[in-house]
Amino acid sequence: MLKTSPETLVSQLLAGNRRALARTITAVENETPESVEILKALYPHTGRAYTVGITGAPGTGKSCLVTTLAQHLRQHHKTVGIIAVDPTSPFTGGAVLGDRFRMRDLSGDAGVFIRSMASRGQLGGLARTTYDVMRVMDAAGFDIVIIETVGAGQNEVEIVKAADTTIVVEAPGLGDDIQAIKAGILEIADILVVNKADNPMVQNTVRALKAMLDLGHRQRTVAHHGQLMVQTDSSGAPEYDFREVPIIQTVAINGQGVPELAEAIESHRAYLAESGIRQDRHRARLQSELVVRLKEILLKKLLDSVPDETLDDVVESLLARQMDPISAVQFLLAHQM
Amino acid sequence: MLKTSPETLVSQLLAGNRRALARTITAVENETPESVEILKALYPHTGRAYTVGITGAPGTGKSCLVTTLAQHLRQHHKTVGIIAVDPTSPFTGGAVLGDRFRMRDLSGDAGVFIRSMASRGQLGGLARTTYDVMRVMDAAGFDIVIIETVGAGQNEVEIVKAADTTIVVEAPGLGDDIQAIKAGILEIADILVVNKADNPMVQNTVRALKAMLDLGHRQRTVAHHGQLMVQTDSSGAPEYDFREVPIIQTVAINGQGVPELAEAIESHRAYLAESGIRQDRHRARLQSELVVRLKEILLKKLLDSVPDETLDDVVESLLARQMDPISAVQFLLAHQM
Numbered sequence: 001m002l003k004t005s006p007e008t009l010v011s012q013l014l015a016g017n018r019r020a021l022a023r024t025i026t027a028v029e030n031e032t033p034e035s036v037e038i039l040k041a042l043y044p045h046t047g048r049a050y051t052v053g054i055t056g057a058p059g060t061g062k063s064c065l066v067t068t069l070a071q072h073l074r075q076h077h078k079t080v081g082i083i084a085v086d087p088t089s090p091f092t093g094g095a096v097l098g099d100r101f102r103m104r105d106l107s108g109d110a111g112v113f114i115r116s117m118a119s120r121g122q123l124g125g126l127a128r129t130t131y132d133v134m135r136v137m138d139a140a141g142f143d144i145v146i147i148e149t150v151g152a153g154q155n156e157v158e159i160v161k162a163a164d165t166t167i168v169v170e171a172p173g174l175g176d177d178i179q180a181i182k183a184g185i186l187e188i189a190d191i192l193v194v195n196k197a198d199n200p201m202v203q204n205t206v207r208a209l210k211a212m213l214d215l216g217h218r219q220r221t222v223a224h225h226g227q228l229m230v231q232t233d234s235s236g237a238p239e240y241d242f243r244e245v246p247i248i249q250t251v252a253i254n255g256q257g258v259p260e261l262a263e264a265i266e267s268h269r270a271y272l273a274e275s276g277i278r279q280d281r282h283r284a285r286l287q288s289e290l291v292v293r294l295k296e297i298l299l300k301k302l303l304d305s306v307p308d309e310t311l312d313d314v315v316e317s318l319l320a321r322q323m324d325p326i327s328a329v330q331f332l333l334a335h336q337m
Numbered sequence: 338m339l340k341t342s343p344e345t346l347v348s349q350l351l352a353g354n355r356r357a358l359a360r361t362i363t364a365v366e367n368e369t370p371e372s373v374e375i376l377k378a379l380y381p382h383t384g385r386a387y388t389v390g391i392t393g394a395p396g397t398g399k400s401c402l403v404t405t406l407a408q409h410l411r412q413h414h415k416t417v418g419i420i421a422v423d424p425t426s427p428f429t430g431g432a433v434l435g436d437r438f439r440m441r442d443l444s445g446d447a448g449v450f451i452r453s454m455a456s457r458g459q460l461g462g463l464a465r466t467t468y469d470v471m472r473v474m475d476a477a478g479f480d481i482v483i484i485e486t487v488g489a490g491q492n493e494v495e496i497v498k499a500a501d502t503t504i505v506v507e508a509p510g511l512g513d514d515i516q517a518i519k520a521g522i523l524e525i526a527d528i529l530v531v532n533k534a535d536n537p538m539v540q541n542t543v544r545a546l547k548a549m550l551d552l553g554h555r556q557r558t559v560a561h562h563g564q565l566m567v568q569t570d571s572s573g574a575p576e577y578d579f580r581e582v583p584i585i586q587t588v589a590i591n592g593q594g595v596p597e598l599a600e601a602i603e604s605h606r607a608y609l610a611e612s613g614i615r616q617d618r619h620r621a622r623l624q625s626e627l628v629v630r631l632k633e634i635l636l637k638k639l640l641d642s643v644p645d646e647t648l649d650d651v652v653e654s655l656l657a658r659q660m661d662p663i664s665a666v667q668f669l670l671a672h673q674m
Contacts, residue, residue, distance in 0.1 A: 036663065043661035279656070286655045286662070291636060293666045298635035299628060318623045319616070324380035325623070326373065329630045 006034045010041045013140055018113065021140050025115055028132045039132060042139035047282070049081070049138035049145045050269060053160035056169030058150060061195045065169060065252035065261075066148050067106060072258050073144055074111055081137035081145040084116040085130055085159055113142065127158040134162070161188055162285065164278060165268045167261075169193045170209065172201035186212060189245055191264050197249035197257060206247055213245055305336050343371045347378045350477055355450065358477050362452055365469045376469060379476035384619070386418070386475035386482045387606060390497035393506030395487060398532045402506060402589035402598075403485050404443060409595050410481055411448055418474035418482040421453040422467055422496055450479065464495040471499070498525055499622065501615060502605045504598075506530045507546060509538035523549060526582055528601050534586035534594060543584055550582055642673050 004012075004023070012020035024042075027035045054069075056062040063084070070080045106112045115137075117130060130147065137145045149160050160166050168189035173196070186192075192213075194205050246264050250257030272278035303311070314332060317323035323331070341349075341360070349357035361379075364372045391406075393399040400421075407417045443449045452474075454467060467484065474482045486497050497503050505526035510533070523529075529550075531542050583601050587594030609615035640648070651669060654660035660668070 040661045040663050044658045047656075047658055283652060283656055287652055289662055290652065290655070290665055290669075293662060294639060294669065295632040295636050297666055297670065298639060299632050302631060302635060315620060315624055315627065318627070319384075319620055321381045321384055324377045325626055325630060326377050328627055329634055332627075332631065333634065 006037045006041065010038060013042070013136075014045060016141065018110070021113060021136070022115075024136050025133050028136055029117065029129055031129070035132075039135065042136060045139035045141075046135045047138065049134075049142050051134060051138075051145045051147065051163040051165075052265060053147045053149070053163030053166040054169060055149045055157075055160045055166070056171075056193075056195075060169040060171040061252050062148060062169040065193065065195055065250060065258075066146055068252045068255050068258045069261060070106055070112055070146065072255070072262050074109060076262075078143040079111040079141065080113075081140070081142035082112065082114045083130060083133055083137070083145065083147045084114070085126070085147065085149045113137065113140070127162070130159045131162055157188065164272060164281075165190045165265050167191045167193055167265075169195050170205055171196040172199040172205040190268050191261070192245055192247045193250055193257075193261060194247060195250050195252050198251045202249060206249070209247055213247075302332065302336055306332055310335060343374045343378065346371075347375055350379070350473075351382060353478065355447070358450060358473070359452075361473050362470050365473055366454065366466055368466070372469075376472065379473060382476040382478075383472045384475065386471075386479050388471060388475075388482045388484065388500040388502075389602060390484045390486070390500030390503040391506060392486045392494075392497045392503070393508075393530075393532075397506040397508040398589050399485060399506040402530065402532055402587060402595075403483055405589045405592050405595045406598060407443055407449055407483065409592070409599050411446060413599075415480040416448040416478065417450075418477070418479035419449070419451045420467060420470055420474070420482065420484045421451070422463070422484065422486045450474065450477070464499070467496045468499055494525065501609060501618075502527045502602050504528045504530055504602075506532050507542055508533040509536040509542040527605050528598070529582055529584045530587055530594075530598060531584060532587050532589050535588045539586060543586065546584055550584075639669065639673055643669055647672060 004020075009020050009024055009027075013024050024038055027038060054062055054066055066082060066084075070082060073080050106114065115133065117126070117133065134145055134147065147159060147163055166188050168186060168191075170192065171194065186209075192209055194202060194209065196202070248257055248261045248264055250261055252258065269278075272281075311332075314323065314328050318325060318328055341357075346357050346361055346364075350361050361375055364375060391399055391403055403419060403421075407419060410417050443451065452470065454463070454470065471482055471484065484496060484500055503525050505523060505528075507529065508531065523546075529546055531539060531546065533539070585594055585598045585601055587598055589595065606615075609618075648669075651660065651665050655662060655665055
């Protein structure tokens with residue numbers, strides 16, 4: 001394969017070339033040296049896609065829901081990018097046969113692009129990489145970008161929080177109705193979906209979720225507050241989303257409830273736009289990204305200016321309890337060249 | 338209440354005063370201005386306690402296990418500090434009556450100190466605060482410090498990873514044998530406990546865990562690798578723990594299996610000491626702490642030297658896609674006074 005220059009790749013991607021899109025995502029996912037330049041060049045073309053995070057435990061049928069939702073959006077002439085960060089997702093290979101058959105309807109359509117991300121052995125970096133892949137799909141012009149995660153680990157929650165609308169999927173009869181709250185994901189939901197709503201136990205699940213929402217509402221805003229304080233590091237904490245969280249019942253396998261889900265997303269989108277919350281959240285996220293990047297480059301500059309032996313000596317002094325961490329920081333700042 | 342000076346508080350704490358210990362923990366938990374000085378003064382007295390993290394889903398009986406384990410350790414003349422970071426723990430108030438009765442046996446004993454931490458509304462900061470409270474208990478001279486968390490959210494995993502020995506508790510009949518792997522916590526376990534081993538389904542749970550350990554062993558070392566790379570940021574990545582993870586069956590309510598669990602902890606402790614892994618991990622953790630503190634202070638210095646309006650302008654340019662994040666970082670570094 002001939003090496004394409006980053007400029008060529010970017011202009012091909014912007015022209016709608018799917019092969020260029022796939023190669024760009026691979027570069028970004030592998031954090032190749034070119035990916036920095038690519039992301040810089042794509043940045044002016046981002047900010048237009050609407051992002052939807054879908055998360056839920058295995059067995060809730062969320063991959064099937066993603067498929068049916070994508071089909072619905074296609075019927076309404078929206079292009080859809082799908083990022084699957086979930087080892088149990090049929091998109092990433094953990095499929096049962098039925099899922100694969102359903103997904104076939106998507107794979108022949110040029111208005112849909114599906115990409116799975118490896119989630120093993122990448123702890124810490126995955127949230128950022130996924131965010132960069134979202135930006136690539138955004139620049140490629142997709143109207144909607146859906147991120148599907150299994151929603152249990154810390155990275156998955158981090159990833160899905162970056163979406164404009166976050167959907168948490170539950171299902172009756174999983175034996176444990178408090179899955180979501182245990183994983184701390186109920187509080188990040190903008191929309192709750194009870195899938196497999198043809199199950200006779202569905203009303204129990206809906207009732208349990210309603211009770212948890214009533215209980216958790218105050219805690220939810222507190223948690224959001226804490227999270228945003230951490231993210232923005234100081235000024236500019238946006239307003240909080242005090243909106244009622246709707247509970248939508250779906251049967252993804254036959255499409256029942258999916259138009260209602262699409263409507264709920266549209267209504268949340270309108271709410272975020274009118275209230276200015278979407279803009280505030282994007283601002284907070286950019287602030288937080290700036291802070292993370294600044295911290296990393298400042299640290300790199302400091303460490304580059306301190307001899308390795310000095311650094312090793314400081315750590316050994318800490319280990320021997322001859323110096324405490326606060327004094328160690330002061331010492332290193334003073335020895336910066 | 339008269340205000341005690343940090344010096345007095347520290348010397349009282351080091352002399353074994355339980356009241357001073359409680360007040361110090363409160364100061365550290367609330368991050369009062371004095372807490373910085375207190376932690377500096379206590380640091381030389383830390384590094385002696387052996388720390389054990391115990392985590393598991395609600396219903397596994399882990400609080401009962403903590404109680405019985407603490408009683409066992411007391412019989413062997415070890416002093417025990419307990420930190421409960423779990424809203425469902427009887428230590429933090431979410432107790433059923435039976436638990437409270439069992440815990441009474443501990444509360445009259447001066448060799449045991451129990452402290453619960455609030456885990457709501459503190460996202461992001463909790464792991465550090467808990468680590469600081471561990472240090473306070475360490476300085477106060479406890480032989481063993483046990484940290485109990487519910488092990489579902491991201492903070493809990495972060496907290497428990499800081500322990501020398503991490504124990505993940507499962508129980509048969511919870512309806513979902515893959516709880517642990519879903520939450521990504523199986524891979525951090527040094528010891529697995531199947532509690533409620535008098536349940537007839539116990540062998541199913543043990544078999545499922547064994548199968549997952551066999552499957553997950555290579556992934557586990559990869560994940561550890563990734564995690565440590567992230568934590569240490571560069572040099573000094575310690576060796577990995579390739580040891581077999583033992584599965585211990587317990588019936589916490591009557592103490593069955595608890596001596597075996599204490600033995601397994603002792604054996605892991607000996608392994609960590611002999612292999613040098615404990616020292617390597619402590620070194621990596623101190624490096625990581627140093628990096629976090631440096632990043633924060635460097636960022637603060639930079640932000641202090643950039644006018645607020647400049648910072649706001651940069652963020653608005655990012656939002657308007659007139660500037661990309663990488664150029665923004667370069668711009669701010671160039672405008673540092």
